[in-house]
Amino acid sequence: MTNTICGIAGAVVAVLTLAACQSSTETYGGRERTAVEPPQEHTKQAVAATKERADPEMAAVLREYQELDPKPLTSLSAEEARRQPTVAQAVKEVLKEQDKSTDPQPIARIENRTIPGPGGPIPVRIYTPSGYGPFPVIVYYHGGGWVIATVDTYDASARALANATNAIVMSVEYRKAPEHRFPAAHEDAYAAYKWALRNAQEIDGDPRLVAVAGESAGGNLAAGVSLMARQRRLPLPVHQVLIYPVTGYDFSTPSYEENADARPLNKAMMQWFFEKYLQSPSDAGDPRISLVEADPAGLPPTTVITAGIDPLRSDGRRYAERLRRAGVPVTYRNFEGVTHEFFGMGAVVPDARQAVQLAAKDLNQSFDEVEQPLRSSSASGYRRE
Numbered sequence: 001m002t003n004t005i006c007g008i009a010g011a012v013v014a015v016l017t018l019a020a021c022q023s024s025t026e027t028y029g030g031r032e033r034t035a036v037e038p039p040q041e042h043t044k045q046a047v048a049a050t051k052e053r054a055d056p057e058m059a060a061v062l063r064e065y066q067e068l069d070p071k072p073l074t075s076l077s078a079e080e081a082r083r084q085p086t087v088a089q090a091v092k093e094v095l096k097e098q099d100k101s102t103d104p105q106p107i108a109r110i111e112n113r114t115i116p117g118p119g120g121p122i123p124v125r126i127y128t129p130s131g132y133g134p135f136p137v138i139v140y141y142h143g144g145g146w147v148i149a150t151v152d153t154y155d156a157s158a159r160a161l162a163n164a165t166n167a168i169v170m171s172v173e174y175r176k177a178p179e180h181r182f183p184a185a186h187e188d189a190y191a192a193y194k195w196a197l198r199n200a201q202e203i204d205g206d207p208r209l210v211a212v213a214g215e216s217a218g219g220n221l222a223a224g225v226s227l228m229a230r231q232r233r234l235p236l237p238v239h240q241v242l243i244y245p246v247t248g249y250d251f252s253t254p255s256y257e258e259n260a261d262a263r264p265l266n267k268a269m270m271q272w273f274f275e276k277y278l279q280s281p282s283d284a285g286d287p288r289i290s291l292v293e294a295d296p297a298g299l300p301p302t303t304v305i306t307a308g309i310d311p312l313r314s315d316g317r318r319y320a321e322r323l324r325r326a327g328v329p330v331t332y333r334n335f336e337g338v339t340h341e342f343f344g345m346g347a348v349v350p351d352a353r354q355a356v357q358l359a360a361k362d363l364n365q366s367f368d369e370v371e372q373p374l375r376s377s378s379a380s381g382y383r384r385e
Helices: 040-053 056-067 087-097 155-165 184-203 217-231 254-258 267-277 281-285 313-325 350-376
Strands: 002-004 022-028 031-037 109-115 122-128 135-141 168-172 205-215 240-243 302-309 330-339
Touching: 040 056, 056 087, 056 330, 056 350, 087 155, 109 184, 122 155, 122 184, 135 155, 135 184, 135 217, 135 350, 155 168, 155 350, 168 184, 184 205, 184 217, 205 217, 205 350, 217 240, 240 350, 254 313, 302 313, 302 350, 313 330, 330 350
Parallel strands: 135 168, 135 205, 205 240, 240 302, 302 330
Antiparallel strands: 002 330, 022 031, 109 122, 122 168
């Protein structure tokens, strides 16, 4: 079930009262604080409660995720958290149960390489679709709270976007916290975008058709790149796709309260991610973190996609509304019966396929709006199919 920006009622669902919590000490930008951590039984109950609210296909993924027995993220170090099971693994388990192939979606060509970055070389993975270039380029930033996950974890999303848009997707392996705190990931994200503008022809891309996209913390990075490009007088992306993006530091929004114990993402986990990435709470006031407080004037056309069972749903909606009020062309769509991370689950979750198609439609529209006058010029040399 889906809702548009004009039709969302903002219903609040009561959160189940679950097991008691235990406390542990966490370091935050050089300071110590006490964090409340749910025991393992709490995690299992939270996954089960989330599953009851989900569509059947999403519930199947959550069931397999529960079987993988993930530990409470907030009780782990960053290094331990990076070794935890992922929902991408759960999707493969669902495919095995359905006696379907677990092979990734085919793509014409994949290249792993590095590009220069402010803190050293940045690994990127370049997905090139079939056909003839020069192709549009989508600079894509994966999720993981600026702390966990890799381009491998979000491989399915990058493949799906490349095939659906017939564009090159450059997936960026930015620096992670707490080893590299704010604004390291944002500066890497900007460096990758800048590289794409200046070097797109190296990868058979068109430097005039560069967009940004990202999921979760990656959605925050994509939006941050647009702000940084405007501030630093670099050409803006032709479009930005923000998939359940982090757009603020407010943990009292309706979706944070409604999904305080949801899985695979909840309020305590988001607080843990912020504690790992920000150097101090004052960093939350930076417009690249608190996007909902940033000046949205002149930003590129935007697609915002959110999930109903996700603490970040209100973040995405609030930012979409702020952009719309500033006159930025915006498409907003909420997919009600799915959770955070659903976008890359197209192999098993129908809403994921719809979300990818929505993103591709908007991206291609923006590409076409730039491309049409170029194509009409005899000097354009366009061969895109």
